[in-house]
Structures are given as structure tokens and as C-alpha cells.
Amino acid sequence: MENNIYLDHAATTPIDPRVYEAMQPYFTEKFGNPSSIYQTGQIARNAIERARLEVANILGALPDEIIFVAGGTESDNLAIFGVARANQHKGKHIITSKIEHHAVLHPCEQLEKEGFEVTYIPVEKNGIVDPEKVKNAMRDDTILVSIMYANNEVGTIQPIAKIGRTCKKRGIPFHTDACQASGALPLNVDKLHLDLMTINGSKMYGPKGIGVLYIRKGTAIKPIMFGGEQEKKMRPGTENVPGIIGFAKALQLAEESREKESVRLCDLRDYMIREILTRIPKVELNGDLIQRLPNNVNVSVLEIEGEALLLRLDMKGISASSGSACTSGSLDPSHVILALGKTHFVAHGSIRFSLGKSTTKKDIDYVLDILPKIVDDLRAISPITI
Amino acid sequence: MNDDQNINQDGSGWAYSDKVKEHFFDPKNLLKEDPETYKADGVGYVGSPACGDMMKMWIKVDPIMDSIAECKWRTFGCASAIASTSVLSEMVTENGGMEIDKALRIRPQDIVDRLSGLPDRKIHCSVLGDKALRAAINDYFRKSKQEHRIIKDEAKVVCKCMDVTDHEIEDAVLEGKLTYEEVQQKTKCGTACGACKPRVEKLIEQYKLQYFGE
Numbered sequence: 001m002e003n004n005i006y007l008d009h010a011a012t013t014p015i016d017p018r019v020y021e022a023m024q025p026y027f028t029e030k031f032g033n034p035s036s037i038y039q040t041g042q043i044a045r046n047a048i049e050r051a052r053l054e055v056a057n058i059l060g061a062l063p064d065e066i067i068f069v070a071g072g073t074e075s076d077n078l079a080i081f082g083v084a085r086a087n088q089h090k091g092k093h094i095i096t097s098k099i100e101h102h103a104v105l106h107p108c109e110q111l112e113k114e115g116f117e118v119t120y121i122p123v124e125k126n127g128i129v130d131p132e133k134v135k136n137a138m139r140d141d142t143i144l145v146s147i148m149y150a151n152n153e154v155g156t157i158q159p160i161a162k163i164g165r166t167c168k169k170r171g172i173p174f175h176t177d178a179c180q181a182s183g184a185l186p187l188n189v190d191k192l193h194l195d196l197m198t199i200n201g202s203k204m205y206g207p208k209g210i211g212v213l214y215i216r217k218g219t220a221i222k223p224i225m226f227g228g229e230q231e232k233k234m235r236p237g238t239e240n241v242p243g244i245i246g247f248a249k250a251l252q253l254a255e256e257s258r259e260k261e262s263v264r265l266c267d268l269r270d271y272m273i274r275e276i277l278t279r280i281p282k283v284e285l286n287g288d289l290i291q292r293l294p295n296n297v298n299v300s301v302l303e304i305e306g307e308a309l310l311l312r313l314d315m316k317g318i319s320a321s322s323g324s325a326c327t328s329g330s331l332d333p334s335h336v337i338l339a340l341g342k343t344h345f346v347a348h349g350s351i352r353f354s355l356g357k358s359t360t361k362k363d364i365d366y367v368l369d370i371l372p373k374i375v376d377d378l379r380a381i382s383p384i385t386i
Numbered sequence: 387m388n389d390d391q392n393i394n395q396d397g398s399g400w401a402y403s404d405k406v407k408e409h410f411f412d413p414k415n416l417l418k419e420d421p422e423t424y425k426a427d428g429v430g431y432v433g434s435p436a437c438g439d440m441m442k443m444w445i446k447v448d449p450i451m452d453s454i455a456e457c458k459w460r461t462f463g464c465a466s467a468i469a470s471t472s473v474l475s476e477m478v479t480e481n482g483g484m485e486i487d488k489a490l491r492i493r494p495q496d497i498v499d500r501l502s503g504l505p506d507r508k509i510h511c512s513v514l515g516d517k518a519l520r521a522a523i524n525d526y527f528r529k530s531k532q533e534h535r536i537i538k539d540e541a542k543v544v545c546k547c548m549d550v551t552d553h554e555i556e557d558a559v560l561e562g563k564l565t566y567e568e569v570q571q572k573t574k575c576g577t578a579c580g581a582c583k584p585r586v587e588k589l590i591e592q593y594k595l596q597y598f599g600e
Contacts, residue, residue: 308463324464326466327464381461
């Protein structure tokens with residue numbers, strides 16, 4: 001391909017070469033099972049305990065509070081089912097938001113089938129959860145609040161420290177899915193008043209299939225899988241040693257470059273949003289202009305449909321994603337765009353560009369050159385004119 | 387074989403055939419003129435932006451041959467919706483134009499075959515094309531005083547308790563709800579007295595055969 005401009009970093013990122021390098025020995029010469037008592041095993045054991053300590057230091061947590069799991073979805077599932085089952089004698093009410101990732105929403109729906117009650121807090125037009133609404137939804141039988149740190153589709157940053165403070169006062173465990181936040185936002189669990197936090201490797205230039213659930217000491221939680229002593233029985237099964245090493249390295253690098261990279265990406269993001277809105281008529285920004293992830297651009301191009309737009313962009317070497325129904329397995333468009341109070345028609349035309357380390361202004365200019373022409377062509381095919 | 391090559395041919399992936407891509411990237415018979423001034427003998431408009439796809443079709447008829455002389459269209463939808471309309475317009479206008487009676491018999495499966503297949507989740511996109519064409523032909527019948535030829539496709543209520551029609555069951559099947567339980571969950575049919583169950587099951591089988599050939 002002549003051009004290859006990857007603008008889907010919120011879906012996944014390539015592995016940083018330094019992460020890859022750190023992982024390599026653990027596939028081959030340092031292949032041991034961390035549960036084995038001989039030296040080869042203990043080399044692997046030491047490596048994952050070192051990784052655990054590094055992760056704990058970045059989160060301001062204790063090493064014992066870090067559980068390695070197989071990715072963000074598993075981490076969310078463990079947090080929600082684990083806390084719900086361990087606390088059901090106290091109550092069966094859970095609070096979450098309408099714009100969570102399916103890794104949170106679907107476990108909540110499953111719990112509803114098992115007799116739990118879930119309150120889904122709506123968001124404001126800008127995609128932000130009002131902490132007052134969360135507070136007002138709290139009841140004596142509320143046993144878990146789960147609100148994401150930053151939204152994966154529209155990039156809105158949620159006021160989780162505020163929500164966390166209220167949860168703390170009420171003694172309700174508070175979980176956040178921070179999969180999109182690593183490398184962009186501070187992750188200190190005490191400052192954010194978190195009891196549980198989900199992070200995964202594949203959104204921060206680390207490997208896929210590895211994630212973390214931070215569990216504050218004293219939080220009542222039960223495992224959802226059984227069959228071994230690993231990870232304090234919270235995640236049985238032989239540890240993914242290279243994955244764990246890669247995760248810790250990726251998080252460390254993300255944290256090192258966080259502030260500088262965020263400033264650079266915010267400039268690029270604002271430039272891209274401004275230029276799209278100027279150069280193309282009938283386009284709406286989805287999400288908030290300020291409380292927004294540095295790498296997230298999400299707009300709805302009216303009168304056309306997202307999948308068609310993505311395929312035309314792909315022909316020009318540009319990778320992006322859409323909240324259109326046509327790009328999901330179901331026939332429903334993005335629940336996040338709909339939760340902003342927008343119509344199906346607007347959701348179908350949504351497109352997300354998520355920027356990353358490799359993104360340059362030249363890349364953005366290339367997209368800005370190509371995009372208006374593609375939009376014109378597709379609007380000529382469309383029978384709708386608003 | 388190259389690792390990057392697509393080996394997913396069972397309809398569950400995203401892969402589009404070369405034929406779909408050809409019609410998506412270079413649509414045939416697209417209406418480029420102003421719709422206000424284009425003199426059509428019949429116009430059909432189906433779908434709604436709320437549900438997703440929307441399609442408008444303009445036909446010109448050769449009254450002597452009783453065949454389709456021109457078939458122009460515009461579509462709001464994904465690549466497969468655009469390609470489906472484009473290929474349908476080609477089917478009815480090639481070889482001097484298709485006879486109207488024959489055009490009325492075109493089924494979604496014919497369009498899918500001509501596109502060398504569509505991913506399963508995209509089959510419903512091909513359905514709007516033949517509906518739009520039928521609507522345009524009916525409009526032509528109306529305008530040319532041939533009302534007796536109009537084909538009525540009115541929805542019939544299948545579940546009286548919950549007021550569910552055969553069209554809603556058809557839509558559910560097209561969304562991939564292939565069992566009675568799934569269709570029931572989607573449409574709420576048979577959730578009151580349940581007397582319609584045998585009829586609903588028969589319809590599900592009929593639509594499965596029609597759209598997925600299974």
C-alpha cells in the first residue's frame with residue numbers, strides 16, 4: 001500500500017519495540033513455569049513479581065493489589081461478577097453508566113438475569129456522567145459502582161475522582177475501566193479514590209491478551225475461574241509470563257511519555273477537529289471539546305453511512321472506525337452515540353479517528369485532503385439531503 | 387499461502403467479494419441529474435434513515451416491450467447496500483432491458499448470487515433493492531393506469547395478541563434471529579396466548595430458505 005495511516009489506536013496499538021525486546025527472552029530461554037521450584041521456574045517467578053512491583057508503583061498501589069488477567073474484558077468481568085457475588089448478602093444493586101464498554105454492560109445485563117438490579121446512569125449531551133446523578137442513584141443495597149475513566153468511542157473523560165469520593169463516603173466499592181486512559185491520564189488509585197481498576201496492554205503499545213485488575217486491599221471479591229493457586233486464586237492458570245513482562249514495560253513507557261505526548265496529541269486532535277468542521281459542511285462533533293482524550297476525534301458526517309466511508313478511506317490507506325450499525329455484528333448503531341441523545345441517522349454517520357505515537361501532522365493533513373472528496377462522492381450516492 | 391490472505395469464506399467475516407467492491411467503488415446507473423428534473427415513469431422509495439438503509443429508485447419504461455429502459459438510483463447505506471442497488475440496476479437494464487414481469491420476480495437471493503455472495507450480516511442490505519424496484523414499478527403501474535397490475539405487499543398480522551406482522555418476523559430473520567425463541571424475544575410474538583407459534587415457526591423456515599438458503 002502506498003500510504004498506510006493508522007488512526008485506530010483506540011482499537012489497538014502496535015507493540016513498542018522496547019516492549020517486544022523485553023518480552024522475547026520469556027518466550028524462549030526463560031520459558032519456565034513460575035510455579036516450579038527449580039531455578040528455571042524461579043527466574044520466571046522473579047520476573048513477574050518484579051513486573052507486579054513496577055505496575056504497583058505506577059498506580060500507587062501495593063504489589064498484592066495487582067492481579068494479572070488475560071485482557072481488559074476479563075478484568076472487567078472479574079471486577080463486576082467478583083464483587084457482585086461476594087457482596088450479594090448485603091444487597092443486589094449496581095450502578096453503571098449507559099456509555100460503558102460492552103465488557104461492563106454485558107456482565108451487568110447477565111447479573112440482571114441472575115436477580116441483580118442495575119441502574120444505568122444517562123450521560124449529558126457532551127457524553128459526560130454527572131456525579132450528582134450517580135450520588136442520587138445510590139441506595140442502601142448498592143454494592144458496586146462502575147464508571148469508565150475515559151470513553152473508547154467519543155473520548156470523554158469522566159469525573160471519576162469525584163464519583164470515587166462519594167463512593168468512599170458511602171462505603172460502596174468503586175470500579176473504573178481505564179483501558180483508554182493509560183498513557184493519557186494519571187492512574188494513581190488513591191487520588192482517584194478507586195477500589196478496582198481495569199487496564200489492558202493492547203491499547204498502550206503492549207501485547208494483546210494481557211491486562212490487570214487492581215483490587216484495593218480489603219475489597220470483598222470472589223474469583224470467577226477456578227483451577228489453581230496463581231494470582232492469589234483470583235486468576236488461576238499458568239501465568240502469561242511474556243505478556244506480564246510486556247504489560248509492565250508498556251505501562252512504564254506510557255507513564256514516562258504521558259505528559260509530553262498528551263500535549264502533542266491534543267494539538268493534533270484540536271487541529272484535526274477544527275479543520276474537519278471547517279472544510280466539510282454538515283458535520284457534528286461527538287463528545288466534549290475539552291474533557292476529551294488527547295487522541296480522540298469523533299464526528300458524524302450527515303447524509304452518509306460510516307462503513308461506506310471507512311472502506312473508501314481504507315482504499316486510500318487510512319484506517320479508522322465507525323459507530324454505524326453496519327460495522328457492528330448487530331443492526332444497532334453505537335449505544336454511546338445514541339446515549340448522547342443523537343438519532344440513529346447521526347450515529348450511522350459517525351467516524352472515529354484515534355491518533356497515536358506514530359501520528360504526524362503530515363498524516364492528518366493527508367486525511368484532511370482526502371476526506372472532503374470521499375464525503376462528496378458518497379453524498380452524491382445518497383438520496384438524503386438535509 | 388500468504389498469512390494475510392483472507393481464508394474466511396463462510397460468510398461470517400467482513401470480506402467482500404471483488405464484485406461487491408467493483409460496484410461499491412464504481413457504482414453503475416447512479417442518478418447524477420437533479421432528481422427534480424429527471425423524468426421517470428416510476429419512482430420507488432424504501433427504508434428510513436432511522437433503521438439504517440434508505441434507497442430511492444427511478445425507472446423509465448419501454449411501453450412497447452413492457453420492459454425497463456432505464457433504472458437510476460441513490461442509496462444511503464453501507465458498501466453492500468450500495469453494491470446491491472448498483473448490481474440490481476445492471477441486472478434489469480442489460481441486454482436491452484428486462485421485461486417488467488420478470489423484474490418483479492427478482493428476489494434478494496438473485497442479487498446476492500450476482501454479487502458472488504455477501505457476508506451473512508449483510509444479507510438484509512440486499513432486500514431493500516428488490517423492494518425499491520417493486521415500489522418503482524408499482525408507481526409506474528399507477529401512473530400509466532394499469533392499477534390491476536399493482537402487487538400489494540401488505541403486512542398480515544400473525545400474532546393477534548401482540549399485533550406482530552409477517553413483515554416484522556421477516557425483518558427479525560434478516561437480522562439473524564433464526565429460532566422461534568430469538569424471533570419471539572425481538573418481536574414479542576406469541577408472548578400472550580401463544581396460539582400463533584406454529585404459524586410463526588413456519589414463517590421463520592420460509593424466510594430462512596428465502597434469504598439464507600438453509
